[in-house]
Amino acid sequence: MWLKNLQIYRLPANYAMTAAQLNECLLSRAFVPCTGMDVQSQGFAPPRDGGDLVHTVNGQMLLKLCTEKRLLPASVINQVSKAKAAELEDQQGFKPGRKQMREIKEQVADELLPRAFAVQNHTAVWIDPVNGWLVIDSATPSKADDVLKLLLKSVDQFPVTSLRVIQSPLAAMTSWLSSDEAPIGFTIDQDTELRSCGMDKSAVRYVSHTLDADDMGRHIAAGKQCTRLALTWADKITFVLTESLAIKRVTALDVIKENSDSKMQDDCERFDSDFVLMTGELSRMLADIVDALGGEASA
Template structure:
Protein backbone atom coordinates (compact mmCIF):
# COMPACT_ATOMS: atom_id res chain seq x y z
CA UNK A 1 0.00 0.00 0.00
CA UNK A 2 2.75 2.47 0.88
CA UNK A 3 3.93 4.73 -1.90
CA UNK A 4 7.62 4.30 -2.74
CA UNK A 5 8.28 7.68 -4.39
CA UNK A 6 6.58 11.04 -4.01
CA UNK A 7 6.17 13.67 -6.70
CA UNK A 8 4.57 16.38 -4.54
CA UNK A 9 2.06 19.02 -5.66
CA UNK A 10 -0.11 21.55 -3.91
CA UNK A 11 -3.85 22.01 -4.38
CA UNK A 12 -3.98 25.70 -5.29
CA UNK A 13 -7.67 26.03 -4.40
CA UNK A 14 -10.15 24.08 -2.28
CA UNK A 15 -10.94 20.70 -3.85
CA UNK A 16 -14.65 20.73 -4.76
CA UNK A 17 -15.00 17.54 -6.84
CA UNK A 18 -16.70 14.79 -4.84
CA UNK A 19 -15.53 11.17 -5.17
CA UNK A 20 -18.77 10.37 -7.00
CA UNK A 21 -18.26 13.20 -9.49
CA UNK A 22 -14.63 12.23 -10.00
CA UNK A 23 -15.64 8.61 -10.56
CA UNK A 24 -18.04 9.66 -13.29
CA UNK A 25 -15.50 11.92 -14.99
CA UNK A 26 -12.67 9.38 -14.92
CA UNK A 27 -14.89 6.73 -16.47
CA UNK A 28 -14.54 8.45 -19.86
CA UNK A 29 -10.79 7.67 -19.76
CA UNK A 30 -10.97 4.19 -18.24
CA UNK A 31 -8.20 1.83 -19.34
CA UNK A 32 -8.51 -0.35 -22.44
CA UNK A 33 -5.74 -2.70 -23.64
CA UNK A 34 -3.72 -1.80 -26.73
CA UNK A 35 -5.42 -2.46 -30.03
CA UNK A 36 -3.42 -4.33 -32.69
CA UNK A 37 -1.79 -1.21 -34.12
CA UNK A 38 -1.45 0.76 -30.85
CA UNK A 39 2.04 1.22 -29.43
CA UNK A 40 0.69 2.35 -26.04
CA UNK A 41 -2.58 2.66 -24.16
CA UNK A 42 -3.33 4.56 -20.93
CA UNK A 43 -6.40 4.96 -18.77
CA UNK A 44 -7.76 4.79 -15.24
CA UNK A 45 -8.00 1.43 -13.48
CA UNK A 46 -9.50 0.38 -10.17
CA UNK A 47 -7.05 0.66 -7.24
CA UNK A 48 -8.88 -2.24 -5.54
CA UNK A 49 -9.92 -4.38 -8.54
CA UNK A 50 -13.57 -3.80 -7.63
CA UNK A 51 -14.57 -1.71 -10.64
CA UNK A 52 -14.42 1.60 -8.76
CA UNK A 53 -11.92 4.11 -10.15
CA UNK A 54 -11.83 6.25 -6.99
CA UNK A 55 -11.14 4.60 -3.63
CA UNK A 56 -11.97 6.89 -0.71
CA UNK A 57 -11.12 6.51 2.97
CA UNK A 58 -11.65 9.38 5.44
CA UNK A 59 -11.92 11.91 2.56
CA UNK A 60 -8.57 10.72 1.17
CA UNK A 61 -8.81 9.62 -2.47
CA UNK A 62 -6.70 7.01 -4.26
CA UNK A 63 -6.57 6.74 -8.06
CA UNK A 64 -4.53 4.51 -10.36
CA UNK A 65 -3.38 5.14 -13.91
CA UNK A 66 -2.81 2.01 -15.97
CA UNK A 67 -0.35 1.92 -18.87
CA UNK A 68 0.24 -0.83 -21.43
CA UNK A 69 3.17 -0.51 -23.83
CA UNK A 70 4.18 -2.72 -26.74
CA UNK A 71 7.79 -3.89 -26.77
CA UNK A 72 8.98 -3.30 -30.31
CA UNK A 73 12.58 -2.03 -30.34
CA UNK A 74 13.62 0.19 -33.23
CA UNK A 75 16.57 -2.17 -33.85
CA UNK A 76 14.10 -4.95 -34.72
CA UNK A 77 12.13 -2.68 -37.07
CA UNK A 78 15.33 -1.50 -38.74
CA UNK A 79 16.64 -5.04 -39.14
CA UNK A 80 13.47 -6.30 -40.85
CA UNK A 81 13.16 -3.12 -42.92
CA UNK A 82 16.76 -3.49 -44.09
CA UNK A 83 16.06 -7.03 -45.29
CA UNK A 84 12.91 -5.85 -47.10
CA UNK A 85 14.85 -3.00 -48.71
CA UNK A 86 17.48 -5.45 -49.98
CA UNK A 87 14.76 -7.62 -51.56
CA UNK A 88 13.17 -4.55 -53.15
CA UNK A 89 16.52 -3.36 -54.52
CA UNK A 90 17.03 -6.72 -56.19
CA UNK A 91 13.57 -6.54 -57.76
CA UNK A 92 13.66 -2.94 -59.01
CA UNK A 93 17.38 -2.65 -59.71
CA UNK A 94 18.07 0.32 -57.44
CA UNK A 95 18.09 1.05 -53.70
CA UNK A 96 14.91 2.45 -52.12
CA UNK A 97 14.97 6.21 -51.60
CA UNK A 98 14.25 8.02 -48.34
CA UNK A 99 10.48 8.21 -48.89
CA UNK A 100 10.26 4.55 -49.91
CA UNK A 101 12.39 3.50 -46.93
CA UNK A 102 10.05 5.39 -44.60
CA UNK A 103 7.06 3.55 -46.10
CA UNK A 104 8.84 0.20 -45.65
CA UNK A 105 9.49 0.93 -41.96
CA UNK A 106 5.86 1.94 -41.42
CA UNK A 107 4.67 -1.25 -43.11
CA UNK A 108 7.05 -3.38 -41.03
CA UNK A 109 5.88 -1.66 -37.83
CA UNK A 110 2.21 -2.33 -38.68
CA UNK A 111 3.01 -5.99 -39.34
CA UNK A 112 5.03 -6.54 -36.17
CA UNK A 113 2.88 -4.59 -33.66
CA UNK A 114 0.06 -7.16 -33.35
CA UNK A 115 2.67 -9.83 -32.46
CA UNK A 116 4.72 -7.67 -30.10
CA UNK A 117 4.83 -8.44 -26.39
CA UNK A 118 3.36 -5.83 -24.09
CA UNK A 119 4.09 -4.79 -20.51
CA UNK A 120 1.77 -3.11 -18.05
CA UNK A 121 2.50 -0.78 -15.18
CA UNK A 122 0.41 1.33 -12.84
CA UNK A 123 0.91 4.75 -11.27
CA UNK A 124 -0.94 5.58 -8.06
CA UNK A 125 -2.25 9.04 -7.18
CA UNK A 126 -3.23 10.30 -3.73
CA UNK A 127 -5.49 13.34 -3.44
CA UNK A 128 -5.73 14.89 0.03
CA UNK A 129 -8.48 17.56 -0.04
CA UNK A 130 -8.20 18.07 3.73
CA UNK A 131 -4.53 19.15 3.81
CA UNK A 132 -4.24 20.29 0.20
CA UNK A 133 -1.87 17.71 -1.30
CA UNK A 134 -1.79 15.82 -4.57
CA UNK A 135 0.96 13.20 -4.62
CA UNK A 136 1.97 10.86 -7.46
CA UNK A 137 3.80 7.62 -6.64
CA UNK A 138 6.42 7.98 -9.37
CA UNK A 139 10.20 8.18 -9.56
CA UNK A 140 10.16 10.82 -12.32
CA UNK A 141 8.19 13.92 -13.25
CA UNK A 142 7.55 12.34 -16.68
CA UNK A 143 5.33 9.70 -15.03
CA UNK A 144 3.53 12.45 -13.07
CA UNK A 145 2.97 14.36 -16.32
CA UNK A 146 1.17 11.30 -17.72
CA UNK A 147 -1.20 11.47 -14.74
CA UNK A 148 -1.91 15.17 -15.22
CA UNK A 149 -2.49 14.73 -18.94
CA UNK A 150 -5.45 12.47 -18.22
CA UNK A 151 -6.62 14.30 -15.08
CA UNK A 152 -6.94 17.50 -17.10
CA UNK A 153 -9.33 15.72 -19.43
CA UNK A 154 -11.52 14.84 -16.45
CA UNK A 155 -11.19 18.14 -14.56
CA UNK A 156 -11.07 21.18 -16.82
CA UNK A 157 -9.50 23.54 -14.27
CA UNK A 158 -7.37 21.24 -12.16
CA UNK A 159 -6.38 23.24 -9.03
CA UNK A 160 -2.81 21.93 -8.83
CA UNK A 161 0.54 23.71 -8.78
CA UNK A 162 4.15 22.77 -8.10
CA UNK A 163 5.21 22.86 -4.46
CA UNK A 164 7.61 25.76 -3.89
CA UNK A 165 9.48 26.41 -0.64
CA UNK A 166 11.33 29.47 0.63
CA UNK A 167 14.61 27.55 0.67
CA UNK A 168 15.66 25.23 -2.12
CA UNK A 169 16.23 21.61 -1.04
CA UNK A 170 19.78 21.82 -2.38
CA UNK A 171 20.70 24.85 -0.27
CA UNK A 172 18.98 23.48 2.83
CA UNK A 173 20.51 20.00 2.58
CA UNK A 174 23.95 21.51 2.05
CA UNK A 175 23.53 23.67 5.16
CA UNK A 176 22.34 20.69 7.24
CA UNK A 177 25.42 18.72 6.25
CA UNK A 178 27.75 21.67 6.70
CA UNK A 179 26.45 22.27 10.23
CA UNK A 180 26.26 18.51 10.90
CA UNK A 181 22.76 19.06 12.23
CA UNK A 182 19.42 17.86 10.87
CA UNK A 183 16.27 20.01 11.12
CA UNK A 184 13.94 19.41 14.05
CA UNK A 185 12.14 16.07 13.85
CA UNK A 186 14.55 14.60 11.30
CA UNK A 187 17.80 12.65 11.40
CA UNK A 188 20.40 12.34 8.64
CA UNK A 189 21.12 8.82 7.42
CA UNK A 190 24.06 7.28 5.57
CA UNK A 191 23.35 8.00 1.88
CA UNK A 192 24.10 11.32 0.23
CA UNK A 193 25.26 12.85 -3.02
CA UNK A 194 27.38 15.99 -3.36
CA UNK A 195 27.86 17.57 -6.79
CA UNK A 196 30.00 20.46 -7.96
CA UNK A 197 28.24 23.38 -9.64
CA UNK A 198 31.13 23.79 -12.10
CA UNK A 199 30.90 22.58 -15.69
CA UNK A 200 32.49 19.22 -14.90
CA UNK A 201 29.84 18.50 -12.22
CA UNK A 202 32.23 16.33 -10.20
CA UNK A 203 30.14 14.12 -7.91
CA UNK A 204 30.79 12.29 -4.64
CA UNK A 205 28.34 9.65 -3.40
CA UNK A 206 28.12 8.01 -0.01
CA UNK A 207 26.14 4.75 -0.07
CA UNK A 208 25.41 3.08 3.27
CA UNK A 209 28.48 4.87 4.54
CA UNK A 210 28.77 6.92 7.72
CA UNK A 211 29.03 10.61 6.86
CA UNK A 212 32.17 11.99 8.44
CA UNK A 213 31.51 15.66 9.14
CA UNK A 214 35.03 16.76 8.24
CA UNK A 215 34.99 14.96 4.88
CA UNK A 216 31.58 16.33 3.96
CA UNK A 217 32.50 19.86 5.04
CA UNK A 218 35.66 19.66 2.94
CA UNK A 219 33.64 18.79 -0.16
CA UNK A 220 31.21 21.63 0.55
CA UNK A 221 34.07 24.08 1.06
CA UNK A 222 35.38 22.99 -2.35
CA UNK A 223 32.12 24.13 -3.91
CA UNK A 224 29.97 21.00 -3.95
CA UNK A 225 26.25 21.12 -3.12
CA UNK A 226 24.07 18.35 -1.70
CA UNK A 227 21.67 16.99 -4.32
CA UNK A 228 20.37 13.86 -2.51
CA UNK A 229 20.15 13.14 1.20
CA UNK A 230 18.83 10.09 3.06
CA UNK A 231 16.81 11.06 6.13
CA UNK A 232 14.45 9.66 8.73
CA UNK A 233 11.40 11.53 9.98
CA UNK A 234 10.23 11.13 13.59
CA UNK A 235 11.78 7.63 13.76
CA UNK A 236 8.80 6.51 11.66
CA UNK A 237 9.58 6.96 7.96
CA UNK A 238 12.86 6.85 6.03
CA UNK A 239 13.34 8.48 2.62
CA UNK A 240 15.74 10.23 0.27
CA UNK A 241 15.15 13.91 -0.47
CA UNK A 242 16.30 15.19 -3.87
CA UNK A 243 17.23 18.63 -5.15
CA UNK A 244 13.96 18.77 -7.10
CA UNK A 245 11.91 18.33 -3.90
CA UNK A 246 10.98 14.77 -4.80
CA UNK A 247 10.97 12.05 -2.15
CA UNK A 248 12.40 8.67 -3.13
CA UNK A 249 12.90 5.26 -1.46
CA UNK A 250 10.13 6.00 1.01
CA UNK A 251 9.73 3.26 3.62
CA UNK A 252 7.77 2.95 6.88
CA UNK A 253 9.90 1.86 9.80
CA UNK A 254 9.20 -0.92 12.28
CA UNK A 255 7.13 1.21 14.63
CA UNK A 256 4.61 1.87 11.84
CA UNK A 257 4.64 -1.74 10.68
CA UNK A 258 3.73 -2.79 14.21
CA UNK A 259 0.83 -0.30 14.19
CA UNK A 260 -0.36 -1.71 10.87
CA UNK A 261 -0.21 -5.32 12.09
CA UNK A 262 -2.71 -4.53 14.84
CA UNK A 263 -5.04 -2.47 12.71
CA UNK A 264 -7.33 -4.90 10.87
CA UNK A 265 -8.11 -8.49 9.93
CA UNK A 266 -9.94 -8.74 6.59
CA UNK A 267 -8.22 -7.81 3.32
CA UNK A 268 -10.47 -4.82 2.59
CA UNK A 269 -10.29 -3.56 6.18
CA UNK A 270 -6.53 -4.02 6.18
CA UNK A 271 -6.14 -2.05 2.94
CA UNK A 272 -8.25 0.83 4.28
CA UNK A 273 -6.36 0.79 7.58
CA UNK A 274 -3.02 0.90 5.72
CA UNK A 275 -4.28 3.75 3.54
CA UNK A 276 -5.46 5.67 6.60
CA UNK A 277 -2.11 5.13 8.29
CA UNK A 278 -0.07 6.09 5.21
CA UNK A 279 -2.02 9.23 4.33
CA UNK A 280 -2.06 10.39 7.94
CA UNK A 281 1.69 9.92 8.41
CA UNK A 282 2.65 11.37 5.02
CA UNK A 283 0.55 14.49 5.43
CA UNK A 284 2.43 15.18 8.70
CA UNK A 285 5.78 14.36 7.06
CA UNK A 286 5.09 16.75 4.17
CA UNK A 287 4.09 19.55 6.55
CA UNK A 288 7.27 19.08 8.60
CA UNK A 289 9.42 18.89 5.47
CA UNK A 290 7.99 22.13 4.12
CA UNK A 291 8.61 23.78 7.49
CA UNK A 292 12.22 22.51 7.48
CA UNK A 293 12.64 24.18 4.08
CA UNK A 294 11.51 27.57 5.37
CA UNK A 295 7.81 27.20 4.66
CA UNK A 296 5.99 27.57 1.36
CA UNK A 297 7.24 30.29 -0.94
CA UNK A 298 5.04 33.37 -0.97
CA UNK A 299 3.53 34.37 -4.26
CA UNK A 300 5.25 37.49 -5.65
CA UNK A 301 3.10 40.63 -5.49
Protein backbone atom coordinates in the same frame (compact mmCIF):
# COMPACT_ATOMS: atom_id res chain seq x y z
CA MET B 1 0.68 -0.38 0.01
CA TRP B 2 3.18 2.45 0.25
CA LEU B 3 4.15 5.10 -2.26
CA LYS B 4 7.88 4.86 -3.00
CA ASN B 5 8.73 8.11 -4.81
CA LEU B 6 6.85 11.34 -4.17
CA GLN B 7 6.37 14.16 -6.66
CA ILE B 8 4.51 16.69 -4.52
CA TYR B 9 1.86 19.21 -5.56
CA ARG B 10 -0.63 21.45 -3.83
CA LEU B 11 -4.42 21.66 -3.85
CA PRO B 12 -6.46 24.19 -1.88
CA ALA B 13 -6.98 22.96 1.70
CA ASN B 14 -10.39 21.32 2.17
CA TYR B 15 -10.63 20.78 -1.60
CA ALA B 16 -14.36 20.61 -2.28
CA MET B 17 -14.63 18.05 -5.10
CA THR B 18 -16.01 14.76 -3.80
CA ALA B 19 -14.74 11.34 -4.78
CA ALA B 20 -17.97 10.69 -6.70
CA GLN B 21 -17.61 13.93 -8.66
CA LEU B 22 -13.96 13.21 -9.46
CA ASN B 23 -14.83 9.67 -10.50
CA GLU B 24 -17.43 11.02 -12.91
CA CYS B 25 -14.86 13.36 -14.45
CA LEU B 26 -12.32 10.57 -14.92
CA LEU B 27 -14.72 8.22 -16.71
CA SER B 28 -14.00 9.96 -20.02
CA ARG B 29 -10.30 9.09 -19.55
CA ALA B 30 -10.76 5.51 -18.33
CA PHE B 31 -8.07 3.10 -19.45
CA VAL B 32 -8.70 1.01 -22.56
CA PRO B 33 -6.07 -1.54 -23.71
CA CYS B 34 -4.30 -0.99 -27.01
CA THR B 35 -6.31 -2.03 -30.04
CA GLY B 36 -5.61 -2.14 -33.75
CA MET B 37 -2.66 0.08 -34.63
CA ASP B 38 -2.34 1.73 -31.21
CA VAL B 39 1.26 1.93 -30.01
CA GLN B 40 0.27 3.22 -26.57
CA SER B 41 -2.85 3.61 -24.48
CA GLN B 42 -3.16 5.59 -21.28
CA GLY B 43 -5.99 6.20 -18.86
CA PHE B 44 -7.24 5.86 -15.30
CA ALA B 45 -7.99 2.39 -13.92
CA PRO B 46 -9.56 1.29 -10.61
CA PRO B 47 -6.92 1.19 -7.84
CA ARG B 48 -8.73 -1.90 -6.55
CA ASP B 49 -10.11 -4.56 -8.89
CA GLY B 50 -13.79 -4.06 -9.52
CA GLY B 51 -13.90 -0.68 -7.80
CA ASP B 52 -14.37 2.89 -8.97
CA LEU B 53 -11.69 4.99 -10.62
CA VAL B 54 -11.40 6.92 -7.35
CA HIS B 55 -10.89 4.78 -4.26
CA THR B 56 -11.60 6.68 -1.05
CA VAL B 57 -11.06 5.84 2.63
CA ASN B 58 -11.50 8.36 5.47
CA GLY B 59 -11.66 11.19 2.94
CA GLN B 60 -8.35 10.23 1.32
CA MET B 61 -8.46 9.48 -2.41
CA LEU B 62 -6.38 7.08 -4.48
CA LEU B 63 -6.16 7.03 -8.29
CA LYS B 64 -4.19 4.82 -10.65
CA LEU B 65 -2.91 5.81 -14.09
CA CYS B 66 -2.41 2.80 -16.34
CA THR B 67 -0.09 3.03 -19.35
CA GLU B 68 0.15 0.22 -21.89
CA LYS B 69 2.84 0.18 -24.58
CA ARG B 70 3.41 -2.25 -27.40
CA LEU B 71 7.00 -3.41 -27.66
CA LEU B 72 8.21 -3.55 -31.23
CA PRO B 73 12.03 -3.38 -31.21
CA ALA B 74 13.75 -1.75 -34.17
CA SER B 75 15.98 -4.83 -34.43
CA VAL B 76 12.92 -7.00 -35.16
CA ILE B 77 11.63 -4.57 -37.79
CA ASN B 78 15.08 -4.46 -39.42
CA GLN B 79 15.41 -8.24 -39.44
CA VAL B 80 12.03 -8.83 -41.09
CA SER B 81 12.57 -5.90 -43.48
CA LYS B 82 15.93 -7.32 -44.53
CA ALA B 83 14.29 -10.64 -45.41
CA LYS B 84 11.52 -8.93 -47.37
CA ALA B 85 14.09 -6.76 -49.19
CA ALA B 86 16.00 -9.89 -50.22
CA GLU B 87 12.80 -11.41 -51.64
CA LEU B 88 12.05 -8.22 -53.51
CA GLU B 89 15.60 -8.12 -54.91
CA ASP B 90 15.13 -11.63 -56.34
CA GLN B 91 11.87 -10.55 -57.96
CA GLN B 92 12.99 -7.26 -59.49
CA GLY B 93 16.66 -8.06 -60.11
CA PHE B 94 18.15 -5.18 -58.11
CA LYS B 95 18.38 -4.04 -54.50
CA PRO B 96 15.60 -1.82 -53.16
CA GLY B 97 16.54 1.86 -52.91
CA ARG B 98 16.22 4.08 -49.85
CA LYS B 99 12.64 5.05 -50.54
CA GLN B 100 11.64 1.47 -51.19
CA MET B 101 13.39 0.29 -48.00
CA ARG B 102 11.57 2.96 -46.00
CA GLU B 103 8.27 1.75 -47.42
CA ILE B 104 9.16 -1.87 -46.60
CA LYS B 105 9.96 -0.95 -43.00
CA GLU B 106 6.70 0.96 -42.63
CA GLN B 107 4.77 -2.00 -44.04
CA VAL B 108 6.55 -4.44 -41.72
CA ALA B 109 5.84 -2.24 -38.68
CA ASP B 110 2.15 -2.09 -39.61
CA GLU B 111 2.03 -5.87 -39.98
CA LEU B 112 3.84 -6.64 -36.73
CA LEU B 113 2.29 -4.00 -34.46
CA PRO B 114 -1.04 -5.77 -33.79
CA ARG B 115 0.93 -8.87 -32.71
CA ALA B 116 3.49 -6.98 -30.61
CA PHE B 117 3.76 -7.81 -26.91
CA ALA B 118 2.07 -5.20 -24.71
CA VAL B 119 3.36 -4.21 -21.27
CA GLN B 120 1.60 -2.16 -18.63
CA ASN B 121 2.86 0.06 -15.85
CA HIS B 122 0.87 1.84 -13.18
CA THR B 123 1.32 5.15 -11.41
CA ALA B 124 -0.46 5.75 -8.12
CA VAL B 125 -1.88 9.18 -7.28
CA TRP B 126 -2.82 10.13 -3.73
CA ILE B 127 -5.11 13.10 -3.12
CA ASP B 128 -5.45 14.46 0.41
CA PRO B 129 -8.31 16.99 0.09
CA VAL B 130 -8.21 17.85 3.81
CA ASN B 131 -4.59 19.01 3.90
CA GLY B 132 -4.32 19.95 0.23
CA TRP B 133 -1.75 17.41 -0.99
CA LEU B 134 -1.61 15.78 -4.39
CA VAL B 135 1.23 13.25 -4.54
CA ILE B 136 2.26 11.19 -7.56
CA ASP B 137 4.30 8.02 -7.06
CA SER B 138 6.96 8.62 -9.69
CA ALA B 139 10.74 8.77 -9.66
CA THR B 140 10.77 11.21 -12.58
CA PRO B 141 8.95 14.51 -13.18
CA SER B 142 8.09 13.44 -16.74
CA LYS B 143 5.83 10.60 -15.57
CA ALA B 144 4.21 12.92 -13.05
CA ASP B 145 3.58 15.39 -15.88
CA ASP B 146 1.73 12.67 -17.80
CA VAL B 147 -0.61 12.21 -14.85
CA LEU B 148 -1.19 15.93 -14.40
CA LYS B 149 -1.90 16.45 -18.10
CA LEU B 150 -4.56 13.76 -18.05
CA LEU B 151 -6.08 15.14 -14.85
CA LEU B 152 -6.21 18.64 -16.33
CA LYS B 153 -7.93 17.26 -19.43
CA SER B 154 -10.43 15.37 -17.29
CA VAL B 155 -11.32 17.96 -14.64
CA ASP B 156 -12.31 21.50 -15.54
CA GLN B 157 -10.23 24.12 -13.73
CA PHE B 158 -8.34 21.56 -11.65
CA PRO B 159 -6.58 23.81 -9.07
CA VAL B 160 -3.26 21.95 -8.75
CA THR B 161 -0.05 23.94 -8.26
CA SER B 162 3.58 23.15 -7.55
CA LEU B 163 4.74 23.07 -3.94
CA ARG B 164 6.86 26.14 -3.19
CA VAL B 165 8.90 26.57 -0.01
CA ILE B 166 10.79 29.54 1.43
CA GLN B 167 14.20 27.89 1.69
CA SER B 168 15.45 25.81 -1.20
CA PRO B 169 16.21 22.15 -0.42
CA LEU B 170 19.70 22.70 -1.85
CA ALA B 171 20.52 25.44 0.67
CA ALA B 172 18.76 23.70 3.56
CA MET B 173 20.43 20.31 3.07
CA THR B 174 23.83 21.95 2.69
CA SER B 175 23.25 23.85 5.94
CA TRP B 176 22.19 20.69 7.78
CA LEU B 177 25.35 18.88 6.67
CA SER B 178 27.55 21.88 7.43
CA SER B 179 26.22 22.17 10.98
CA ASP B 180 25.92 18.40 11.41
CA GLU B 181 22.42 19.01 12.72
CA ALA B 182 19.14 17.86 11.20
CA PRO B 183 15.92 19.84 11.65
CA ILE B 184 13.67 18.95 14.58
CA GLY B 185 11.98 15.59 14.07
CA PHE B 186 14.54 14.32 11.57
CA THR B 187 17.87 12.51 11.65
CA ILE B 188 20.53 12.47 8.94
CA ASP B 189 21.26 9.03 7.51
CA GLN B 190 24.26 7.68 5.61
CA ASP B 191 23.54 8.58 1.97
CA THR B 192 24.21 11.94 0.36
CA GLU B 193 25.49 13.61 -2.79
CA LEU B 194 27.37 16.90 -2.97
CA ARG B 195 27.92 18.60 -6.29
CA SER B 196 29.99 21.57 -7.34
CA CYS B 197 28.18 24.51 -8.91
CA GLY B 198 31.36 25.54 -10.74
CA MET B 199 32.48 24.78 -14.27
CA ASP B 200 33.96 21.38 -13.37
CA LYS B 201 30.62 20.01 -12.05
CA SER B 202 32.54 17.68 -9.76
CA ALA B 203 30.52 15.52 -7.40
CA VAL B 204 31.00 13.17 -4.49
CA ARG B 205 28.51 10.57 -3.33
CA TYR B 206 28.32 8.69 -0.04
CA VAL B 207 26.32 5.44 0.09
CA SER B 208 25.80 3.64 3.41
CA HIS B 209 28.74 5.61 4.76
CA THR B 210 29.10 7.63 7.94
CA LEU B 211 28.85 11.32 7.07
CA ASP B 212 31.78 12.78 8.95
CA ALA B 213 31.23 16.44 9.81
CA ASP B 214 34.82 17.42 8.93
CA ASP B 215 34.57 15.71 5.52
CA MET B 216 31.27 17.42 4.79
CA GLY B 217 32.74 20.76 5.86
CA ARG B 218 35.69 20.41 3.50
CA HIS B 219 33.46 19.58 0.53
CA ILE B 220 31.15 22.50 1.30
CA ALA B 221 34.10 24.88 1.79
CA ALA B 222 35.35 23.77 -1.64
CA GLY B 223 32.09 24.99 -3.19
CA LYS B 224 29.97 21.87 -3.26
CA GLN B 225 26.30 21.85 -2.30
CA CYS B 226 24.12 18.99 -1.14
CA THR B 227 21.77 17.78 -3.90
CA ARG B 228 20.49 14.58 -2.21
CA LEU B 229 20.26 13.64 1.44
CA ALA B 230 18.90 10.55 3.17
CA LEU B 231 16.81 11.35 6.25
CA THR B 232 14.64 9.58 8.79
CA TRP B 233 11.45 11.23 10.01
CA ALA B 234 10.19 10.59 13.56
CA ASP B 235 11.95 7.22 13.64
CA LYS B 236 9.15 5.99 11.35
CA ILE B 237 10.00 6.66 7.71
CA THR B 238 13.28 6.88 5.81
CA PHE B 239 13.57 8.75 2.52
CA VAL B 240 15.90 10.72 0.27
CA LEU B 241 15.22 14.42 -0.22
CA THR B 242 16.41 15.91 -3.52
CA GLU B 243 17.23 19.44 -4.61
CA SER B 244 14.03 19.55 -6.70
CA LEU B 245 11.90 18.82 -3.60
CA ALA B 246 11.14 15.30 -4.78
CA ILE B 247 11.17 12.58 -2.15
CA LYS B 248 12.58 9.20 -3.15
CA ARG B 249 13.07 5.74 -1.68
CA VAL B 250 10.31 6.11 0.91
CA THR B 251 10.46 3.19 3.34
CA ALA B 252 8.28 2.56 6.37
CA LEU B 253 10.27 1.34 9.36
CA ASP B 254 9.30 -1.53 11.65
CA VAL B 255 7.58 0.75 14.15
CA ILE B 256 4.93 1.52 11.51
CA LYS B 257 4.64 -2.03 10.21
CA GLU B 258 3.99 -3.23 13.75
CA ASN B 259 1.02 -0.87 13.95
CA SER B 260 -0.66 -2.41 10.92
CA ASP B 261 -3.21 -5.14 11.65
CA SER B 262 -1.48 -8.17 10.19
CA LYS B 263 -4.26 -10.43 11.49
CA MET B 264 -6.68 -9.14 8.90
CA GLN B 265 -7.40 -11.87 6.37
CA ASP B 266 -9.51 -9.89 3.93
CA ASP B 267 -7.37 -8.29 1.19
CA CYS B 268 -9.74 -5.33 0.83
CA GLU B 269 -9.62 -4.56 4.54
CA ARG B 270 -5.84 -4.88 4.58
CA PHE B 271 -5.54 -2.59 1.54
CA ASP B 272 -7.72 0.08 3.18
CA SER B 273 -5.96 -0.23 6.53
CA ASP B 274 -2.55 0.21 4.93
CA PHE B 275 -3.83 3.17 2.90
CA VAL B 276 -5.18 4.92 6.01
CA LEU B 277 -1.95 4.30 7.89
CA MET B 278 0.22 5.50 5.00
CA THR B 279 -1.74 8.68 4.27
CA GLY B 280 -1.87 9.66 7.93
CA GLU B 281 1.88 9.32 8.39
CA LEU B 282 2.84 10.89 5.04
CA SER B 283 0.55 13.88 5.60
CA ARG B 284 2.35 14.66 8.85
CA MET B 285 5.76 14.00 7.34
CA LEU B 286 5.14 16.34 4.40
CA ALA B 287 4.01 19.10 6.76
CA ASP B 288 7.20 18.68 8.81
CA ILE B 289 9.37 18.76 5.70
CA VAL B 290 7.74 22.03 4.63
CA ASP B 291 8.35 23.47 8.12
CA ALA B 292 11.99 22.34 7.99
CA LEU B 293 12.35 24.27 4.71
CA GLY B 294 11.12 27.50 6.23
CA GLY B 295 7.43 27.05 5.53
CA GLU B 296 5.38 27.35 2.39
CA ALA B 297 6.10 30.28 0.10
CA SER B 298 3.18 32.51 -0.83
CA ALA B 299 2.17 32.63 -4.46
